[in-house]
Structure formats: C-alpha cells, structure tokens
Amino acid sequence: MLKNLCQKMFGRSLWVYHANSGGCNGCDIEVLNVLTPYYDAERFGIKLVGSPRHADAMLCQGPAMRSTAQALKRAYDAMPAPKLVFAIGSCACGGGIWFDSYSVLGPVEKLVPVNFYIPGCPPRPEAIIYGVAVALGLVDKKTAPVQFKQIELPIPRYHPGDLRGRDELVVYEKVEKV
Amino acid sequence: MSVLSKLKEALVCLKAGRVTLPYPAQAMPVPEKFRGRPIFDVAKCTGCGGCANNCPAREILVFDVCQEVRVLQYLGRRCAYCGRCADVCPEKAVTMSHEFENATNAIGDIKQRIELFMSTCQRCGRCFKEPTTLDQLKMKGYRFDDVAHERWVFRSKAYLDSEPVVDDIKIEWE
Numbered sequence: 001m002l003k004n005l006c007q008k009m010f011g012r013s014l015w016v017y018h019a020n021s022g023g024c025n026g027c028d029i030e031v032l033n034v035l036t037p038y039y040d041a042e043r044f045g046i047k048l049v050g051s052p053r054h055a056d057a058m059l060c061q062g063p064a065m066r067s068t069a070q071a072l073k074r075a076y077d078a079m080p081a082p083k084l085v086f087a088i089g090s091c092a093c094g095g096g097i098w099f100d101s102y103s104v105l106g107p108v109e110k111l112v113p114v115n116f117y118i119p120g121c122p123p124r125p126e127a128i129i130y131g132v133a134v135a136l137g138l139v140d141k142k143t144a145p146v147q148f149k150q151i152e153l154p155i156p157r158y159h160p161g162d163l164r165g166r167d168e169l170v171v172y173e174k175v176e177k178v
Numbered sequence: 179m180s181v182l183s184k185l186k187e188a189l190v191c192l193k194a195g196r197v198t199l200p201y202p203a204q205a206m207p208v209p210e211k212f213r214g215r216p217i218f219d220v221a222k223c224t225g226c227g228g229c230a231n232n233c234p235a236r237e238i239l240v241f242d243v244c245q246e247v248r249v250l251q252y253l254g255r256r257c258a259y260c261g262r263c264a265d266v267c268p269e270k271a272v273t274m275s276h277e278f279e280n281a282t283n284a285i286g287d288i289k290q291r292i293e294l295f296m297s298t299c300q301r302c303g304r305c306f307k308e309p310t311t312l313d314q315l316k317m318k319g320y321r322f323d324d325v326a327h328e329r330w331v332f333r334s335k336a337y338l339d340s341e342p343v344v345d346d347i348k349i350e351w352e
C-alpha cells in the first residue's frame with residue numbers, strides 16, 4: 001500500500017530534507033555526493049530542501065542522540081504528510097558502533113518511524129540511489145533474511161534408556177527429545 | 179569582470195563535458211578491495227565465536243542453545259563493514275562480499291542466522307575446539323546473548339533480576 005502511495009505521490013519529484021542527528025559526517029558527504037553532477041539525483045526529481053516543512057522525505061543520518069532527540073522529533077512533526085523517512089548509514093539503522101554509549105539512544109526508529117533502511121558506513125552513493133529507487137518502487141529489494149542450519153532442532157540426545165537389545169547387538173534408537 | 183569570470187566558469191563546465199554516471203540503468207562495478215556485506219559460510223564455520231568477540235559493533239550474537247547447538251546471529255543493522263570478522267576468522271568462513279545494494283524496508287532482511295552443530299568431546303563432555311583457536315579468540319564457557327531481543331549480553335548474570343541487562347535509556351523529553 002505504501003509503495004502504491006509512494007509511486008502516486010512521489011512519482012514526479014521527491015523533496016528531501018537532510019537531518020543529521022549526530023553522525024560523523026561521513027553519510028552527509030555521501031548524500032551530498034548523490035546530488036553532485038556525477039550521480040545527479042535531480043534527474044529523478046530528487047531535490048534537497050532546507051526546511052522540513054517543504055520536504056516529502058527525511059534522510060536521517062546518525063543515531064538518535066540524547067542531545068538531538070527532541071530536534072529530530074520536531075523536524076519529523078514539521079513535515080507535511082504523507083512523509084517518508086530514510087535511515088541512512090549504520091548509525092541511523094542500528095545505532096552505529098557507539099550504540100551502547102551514554103549519549104546514544106539507539107537507532108533513529110526509536111524516535112521517528114522509519115520506512116526505508118540503507119545500511120553501510122557510509123553507504124555508497126549508489127546504495128543511497130538504490131534505496132530511493134526501492135522506495136519509489138522502481139526496483140525490488142535484493143536482500144532477504146538468511147538462515148543456515150547444520151542440524152535440525154530438536155536433535156535427539158543420547159539416553160541410555162533408548163538402548164535396545166537386538167540379538168547380540170545393542171542398538172540406539174533415536175527419540176525426538178532434547 | 180564578473181561577466182568574464184562567469185564566462186570562464188561556463189568554459190570550464192563545457193570542457194568537463196558530461197560526467198553523470200549511468201548508475202541505476204547500468205550496474206556500477208565496485209573497486210576490487212571494496213568491503214560490502216559480510217557473508218557467512220556455514221560449511222566452514224566452526225563456531226569459535228571469534229568474529230563475535232572482535233566485532234566493534236557487537237553485531238554478531240552467540241547463543242548456546244544446549245551443549246551441541248550454537249546459534250550465531252549476524253544482525254547487519256549497525257555493521258560498519260569494517261572486515262574485522264573476516265580478518266579474525268581462523269577458518270576463513272566470513273567473506274566481505276561486494277554487495278552494497280542492501281536497502282530494504284524491513285531491517286530484519288539483512289539478518290543471517292547460523293545454527294551450528296558443536297560436536298562433544300567423548301572424554302570430557304565439552305565441545306571440542308582447537309585449543310590454539312580457543313586461546314587466541316578468548317571464547318571461554320558458554321554464551322547467552324539475547325537473541326530474542328537482539329541484544330549483546332555482557333555477563334550471564336545479566337539474566338538475574340537483581341542485575342538487569344544494560345537497559346535502553348529512557349528518552350528525556352524536556
């Protein structure tokens with residue numbers, strides 16, 4: 001539903017507001033890189049605006065910090081609906097390397113609802129463009145959770161009670177018990 | 179004067195020509211040494227936990243379900259793609275891939291979960307691991323990271339009521 005809405009509302013132009021709530025500036029530089037002639041995001045109608053009141057989407061960089069929590073929340077509230085929030089970088093997605101520091105509250109999703117995540121530290125400009133393309137429904141996301149198992153749970157355990165005498169052999173019968 | 183400088187600027191721009199990269203239409207090759215998402219190879223991993231101990235972002239959780247089963251969970255949320263897990267892995271089970279297009283609308287999509295079978299020593303009843311690896315990576319005893327809440331647990335005593343897990347700080351509004 002969100003995708004349809006996005007395609008409808010943001011199909012022509014997406015005005016973004018760039019909010020750094022305490023990152024190291026690495027992600028900011030990558031976001032600015034997206035706007036340079038080399039990546040030229042303006043050909044997709046993406047334009048950086050200076051005020052959250054003009055913006056359709058907020059690009060969050062940096063974790064939710066104790067000192068900037070309120071400002072970030074106010075910037076989010078100031079955006080007119082429908083609004084999108086992109087968490088750019090490991091800091092915004094998961095709190096960053098200093099996630100357990102006293103001044104870091106954690107990922108930005110603790111303060112504002114995040115719609116799209118672009119992990120990386122910092123993400124490549126291509127990754128940011130890809131994230132926006134995913135949001136606009138131009139491409140499908142490539143990631144999916146991966147799970148490997150060497151064993152099936154529950155695994156049978158060795159229980160002496162499961163030993164069965166069979167002729168001269170002693171056979172261990174596996175039972176579905178852990 | 180200013181007209182002249184503007185003309186000069188225009189000349190510089192014209193000389194540079196068109197530089198825009200055809201990225202979304204055309205795949206962009208990454209540099210050879212680019213570090214993307216780490217990929218865990220379940221066939222090679224011995225479950226020593228070295229990657230978990232050396233990850234600066236504490237991104238890899240280790241949870242020992244029982245004597246024989248160890249769960250390794252890579253969350254991927256705050257991974258800095260630093261490559262320390264790949265460096266430290268004695269079995270070279272972690273490779274830094276060239277994947278960078280990891281944008282998603284659900285953060286759980288980047289997760290990797292590995293359930294390992296730890297064979298038990300017939301003599302002492304403990305999981306057998308090479309002593310050198312174990313010593314190098316300082317993985318002693320059992321580990322109970324909070325896989326359900328995706329939190330790193332520093333001490334096993336954190337599960338006791340009197341010593342709670344370092345809790346999420348409450349946001350102070352005013």
Ligand code: SF4
Nearest residue numbers: 023024026089090091
């Ligand atoms: S994700 Fe990395 S580059 Fe971006 S603000 Fe955080 S520490 Fe800096």
Ligand code: SF4
Nearest residue numbers: 233257258260261263
């Ligand atoms: S690349 Fe670095 S941050 Fe990511 S899991 Fe490996 S050690 Fe941790």
Ligand code: SF4
Nearest residue numbers: 223224226227229267
């Ligand atoms: S360091 Fe390598 S072998 Fe050890 S647990 Fe991590 S991936 Fe497995």
